[in-house]
Amino acid sequence: MAKKSARKKVSGSAKPSVQKALAKAKKGSAAKVKPAPKRQQADLKASHGVSKPMTAAQIQEAFRRWEAANPEPTTELTYTNPFTLLVAVVLSAQATDAGVNKATPALFALADTPAKMAALGEDRIRDLIKTIGLFRTKAKNVAMLAHILVSQHGGQVPRTREALEALPGVGRKTANVVLNTAFGEHTIAVDTHIFRVGNRTGMAPGKTVNDVEMKLEQVIPPEYKRHAHHWLILHGRYTCIARKPLCERCVIADLCQWPGKTVM
Numbered sequence: 001m002a003k004k005s006a007r008k009k010v011s012g013s014a015k016p017s018v019q020k021a022l023a024k025a026k027k028g029s030a031a032k033v034k035p036a037p038k039r040q041q042a043d044l045k046a047s048h049g050v051s052k053p054m055t056a057a058q059i060q061e062a063f064r065r066w067e068a069a070n071p072e073p074t075t076e077l078t079y080t081n082p083f084t085l086l087v088a089v090v091l092s093a094q095a096t097d098a099g100v101n102k103a104t105p106a107l108f109a110l111a112d113t114p115a116k117m118a119a120l121g122e123d124r125i126r127d128l129i130k131t132i133g134l135f136r137t138k139a140k141n142v143a144m145l146a147h148i149l150v151s152q153h154g155g156q157v158p159r160t161r162e163a164l165e166a167l168p169g170v171g172r173k174t175a176n177v178v179l180n181t182a183f184g185e186h187t188i189a190v191d192t193h194i195f196r197v198g199n200r201t202g203m204a205p206g207k208t209v210n211d212v213e214m215k216l217e218q219v220i221p222p223e224y225k226r227h228a229h230h231w232l233i234l235h236g237r238y239t240c241i242a243r244k245p246l247c248e249r250c251v252i253a254d255l256c257q258w259p260g261k262t263v264m
């Protein structure tokens with residue numbers, strides 16, 4: 001209920017420019033994508049971090065529109081507490097969220113705390129997650145990280161990057177997702193989607209994920225930092241998709257600097 005009224009409030013108070021962009025995207029008349037060879041050329045340039053940068057005003061406007069369209073974005077992974085979120089993110093490496101969500105209900109029904117997961121043991125975990133890619137390594141990591149949380153962190157998920165990154169199977173990206181989604185920190189976990197969006201749009205051109213992460217941290221207005229990670233990832237996953245982005249349905253088409261599209 002509270003979510004509904006917040007959404008209504010943001011859309012209702014949106015500026016005319018925002019409303020116009022949302023309406024165009026809804027109609028499918030925001031921009032046209034160029035033929036495949038031109039798109040590929042544009043993507044090649046973008047992946048080398050040489051896109052034309054967006055201005056600060058354009059970046060502010062892009063987040064204003066994403067917020068108007070989706071005021072409370074969140075992860076698509078199913079979880080019930082910081083520990084199940086951590087496990088779900090570890091399991092999602094090189095796998096889809098949908099695939100992880102199919103396996104985790106049975107796992108979390110048996111073990112939704114580090115103590116229960118440690119007691120479940122690697123063999124049983126492996127059995128429960130065998131539909132997920134790299135399940136053998138992931139089962140080992142989940143069992144080990146549960147033991148470490150019990151023995152070194154009082155059965156809690158730590159709130160610092162250093163402690164998170166010291167856990168097996170947890171890298172910078174996973175730590176950033178947990179810090180942002182479970183603890184509300186203003187972190188951005190740059191994955192393949194955010195890397196693409198940062199480069200194509202010109203919001204944060206960079207050759208490596210670290211370059212893009214650092215640029216995003218510098219350019220995202222403070223009021224949007226809490227949810228920026230999810231807006232960017234959802235935009236990359238559903239609109240600015242890799243092969244043929246849906247520019248005609250994109251709410252930031254007129255702000256995006258990607259030369260592979262033409263604004264209508």
Ligand code: SF4
Pocket residue numbers: 031200201239240241245246247250251252253254256257258261
């Ligand atoms: S951000 Fe929008 S306009 Fe730009 S490439 Fe992606 S989908 Fe197309």
